[in-house]
Amino acid sequence: MAAAFLNIGGYVFIFFLLSLATLAPQVRSHIAVFDDYWTQRQGDALKQTLASFDPNPLNVTNHLNYHVALALDTTESTNNNTRRELSQMRRGRKMRNKRGQCVAHNPIDKCWRCDRDWEKNRKKLADCALGFGRRTTGGKDGPIYVVIDASDDDVINPKPGTLRHAVTRNGPLWITFARSMIIKLRQELMMTSDKTIDGRGAKVYIMGGSGLTLQFVNNVIIHNIYIKNVVPSNGGLIRDSENHVGLRTVSDGDGINMFGATNVWIDHVSMTRCSDGMIDAILGSTAVTVSNGHFTDHQEVMLFGANDKHVIDKKMQITVAFNHFGKRLEQRMPRVRFGTIHVVNNDYTHWEMYAIGGNMNPTIISQGNRFIAPPNDQAKQITKREYTPYVDWKLWNWQSEGDYFLNGAYFVQSGKPNAWSPKPKNPVPNKFLIRPKPGTMVRRLTMDAGVLGCTPGQAC
Numbered sequence: 001m002a003a004a005f006l007n008i009g010g011y012v013f014i015f016f017l018l019s020l021a022t023l024a025p026q027v028r029s030h031i032a033v034f035d036d037y038w039t040q041r042q043g044d045a046l047k048q049t050l051a052s053f054d055p056n057p058l059n060v061t062n063h064l065n066y067h068v069a070l071a072l073d074t075t076e077s078t079n080n081n082t083r084r085e086l087s088q089m090r091r092g093r094k095m096r097n098k099r100g101q102c103v104a105h106n107p108i109d110k111c112w113r114c115d116r117d118w119e120k121n122r123k124k125l126a127d128c129a130l131g132f133g134r135r136t137t138g139g140k141d142g143p144i145y146v147v148i149d150a151s152d153d154d155v156i157n158p159k160p161g162t163l164r165h166a167v168t169r170n171g172p173l174w175i176t177f178a179r180s181m182i183i184k185l186r187q188e189l190m191m192t193s194d195k196t197i198d199g200r201g202a203k204v205y206i207m208g209g210s211g212l213t214l215q216f217v218n219n220v221i222i223h224n225i226y227i228k229n230v231v232p233s234n235g236g237l238i239r240d241s242e243n244h245v246g247l248r249t250v251s252d253g254d255g256i257n258m259f260g261a262t263n264v265w266i267d268h269v270s271m272t273r274c275s276d277g278m279i280d281a282i283l284g285s286t287a288v289t290v291s292n293g294h295f296t297d298h299q300e301v302m303l304f305g306a307n308d309k310h311v312i313d314k315k316m317q318i319t320v321a322f323n324h325f326g327k328r329l330e331q332r333m334p335r336v337r338f339g340t341i342h343v344v345n346n347d348y349t350h351w352e353m354y355a356i357g358g359n360m361n362p363t364i365i366s367q368g369n370r371f372i373a374p375p376n377d378q379a380k381q382i383t384k385r386e387y388t389p390y391v392d393w394k395l396w397n398w399q400s401e402g403d404y405f406l407n408g409a410y411f412v413q414s415g416k417p418n419a420w421s422p423k424p425k426n427p428v429p430n431k432f433l434i435r436p437k438p439g440t441m442v443r444r445l446t447m448d449a450g451v452l453g454c455t456p457g458q459a460c
Contacts, residue, residue, distance in 0.1 A: 029215060029259040029283060030188070032235065032247040038216070045216035045260035045284065046312070052218075052262040052287035053315045054132065058421030061342045061365060064130045064321065065436045067107035068345060068368075068445070072437060074110070102459040105444045106322045106345070108267065108291055112460075119456040122198055123174060125223065129265045131319025131342060133289030136265040138196030138221030142172030150181035152209070155238045156245055167191040170242040172219075177202040185209040187233045188251050190240035193217040199225035200454040209233070211254050211274065214261040214285075215240075222266045224451050227255040230274040252276040258285040266290045270450040272297045277332070281305075284312040286339075289319040294450030299330040305337025308360055313338040321345055324449035325355070331384075336362035340420060344368055344436055347446045352376070357384035361396050363420040366411060367436035368402040370443070373409035380408040404439025 031038050054060055102114035111128035115121055126140035149161040158164035163183055166175045172194035180203040189212045204225045206212065211230040214220055232253040240246045251257075253275025258264060260283045271278045271293065278295055280303045281288055295301055302320070305313040316339030324347045325333045331351065334341065336358035344367045348355050352374060356364060366382075373380045385393040397415030405411070437445070454460035 029257075030213075030235065030249045030251055031215075032249045035246070037241075037244045038246065041216040042260065045218070045262070048218050048262045049260065049284040049286050049312065049315050052135075052317075054287075054317060056421055057132075057317060057340050057342070057363075058418065060132055060134070060317070060319070061344070061367070063134070064107075064319065064342070064344060065367065067130055068437050071107035071110045072105060072441065072444075105447070106292070108322065109448065113452075114459045116457060116459055118454065118460050119201060122176065122200070125198070126196070126221065129221075129267075129289055129291075131289035131291070131321055131344075132287050132317040133263060133265040133319060135287065136219055136221055136263040136289070138219060138265070139172040139174040139194055140196070142174060142194065145169070145173045145175045146178050147175060147181075148178045150183050152183060152186050155187045155236075158239060163197075164189060164239070167195055167197070168239050168241055174198060176200075177204050180204065182207050183209075185211070185233075187236065187238045188213040188248060188257075190215065190238055190246075191217060191220060192241050194219045196221040196223065197225060198223050200452070200460065201456060203451070206230070206255075210251055212256045213251070213259070214257065214264060215259040217261050219263045220261065220265075222256065222264075222269060224268045224454070225270075226451055227269060227271045227278075228273060230255050232275055254278070254280050256280070258282065258288065260284045262287050264288045266293065268292045268448075268450065268452055270294045274298060277301070277303045279303075281316065281318060282307070282313065283310060284315060286316045286318070288317070289321065290323065291319070291321045292446075292449050293323040294326060295323065295329060295333075296326040297328045300332045300335070301325065301329055302332055302334035304334050304341060305339055305358075305360070305362070308337065311338065316340070318342070319344070322446050322449065323347070324349065324446050326350055331355075332357065334358075335386075336364060338362055341365070342367070345439075345442055345445045346370075347442045347449070348372065348382075350374065351379065353379055354384040355382045357386055359386045359388050361393075363397045363415075364399070365420070366398075366400045366403055368404075368439050368442065370404045370439040371406065371409040371411070373405075373407040375407070377408075380410060382409055382411045402436045402438040404442065 104110040104113045126137040145166045174196045182205040207228045210233040233251045235248040235250045255274040255278045258281040319342045321344045331353040333355045337360040340363040346369045348371045397420045400411040
């Protein structure tokens, strides 16, 4: 396995070559002028990518599955009648059980949602991430910044109280919203490290303009916001930190775009109709978790790794957990180059072409998902290997365990089970055999996917 990865010196050399190659517009990812500031940030991001890579990914997948089992077992102990428990659902949202107890099934939600004082204890959320992005704390160590102004009139000198002003500050911040608002971004929202965007207690829409860009940053949480109808922006001078303004090229129209970003947790977002991808992670982005999201009305949902030449993406590790892939989605849930992706306990109710695809020998571990195939007989296969003959892709590690297949859906496996993780040290007691909860339980695990309606003084 070690031979499959480049050493640090090799990565530095390749990364340097990428920055000088004729593919510079793609590699620089909309940076029109690659000045000393961006050179420094790129170098720091590379170091963070290498430091964030986990050499034993099976430890991470087992750790998540263990906490799913604990969460469900605890819920079952207080709700021993599953039918009664499911009867508490209304339009896909959980209600309190007959004893007045808060019911949260998946372990991320169970960590914080039953706290009536969540508004006073917002930063408790920072202790709840699981998966490859489990070390993400966002703005936990900083003050709370309240967005009071939905405008985005000045992208060079953003007005205090706006979202753009908040995310371009240099230190850690926990960003909240004074009221419900629709924010139409004139240009990409360039974020800095150590930030949390926390939309609980308001309905916050990033809508009708540009999306969020996480470029060469570390430690970001994006939580409980709507991202809809994102379109490309023309580029130009944009503030990208408190002390720097950079020249950008035309953006693609992605909802959330990660370039060399590490320790990122995207949770309880609702996304629909972005011009390009909904969530992209490229150029060495790693230690990422995408959880509890609801995705609809889109062609190319998630792209992890954008170029066959970007071998730094061999360090990419991403968890996709407890999401609902819903109506009118076509493909890429996700589509992967290189890297290791844990796709666990998601509900795939719609796709038109395929659900999970990739090339360049990515490792894909699919555990405990529910896959409902479309009526089209030509689109029953969940998986798609692109631009690669069978003699090559038969060696790729694409494994399915505990998945639930409906309406003729099927997952084409390849490689050898557990060949993707060398002799891991189990992070939980040895008496536990860590198996994923089966796809038959996905309805419970994902019933609150998407933005939550949180009311102060009540469990969320």
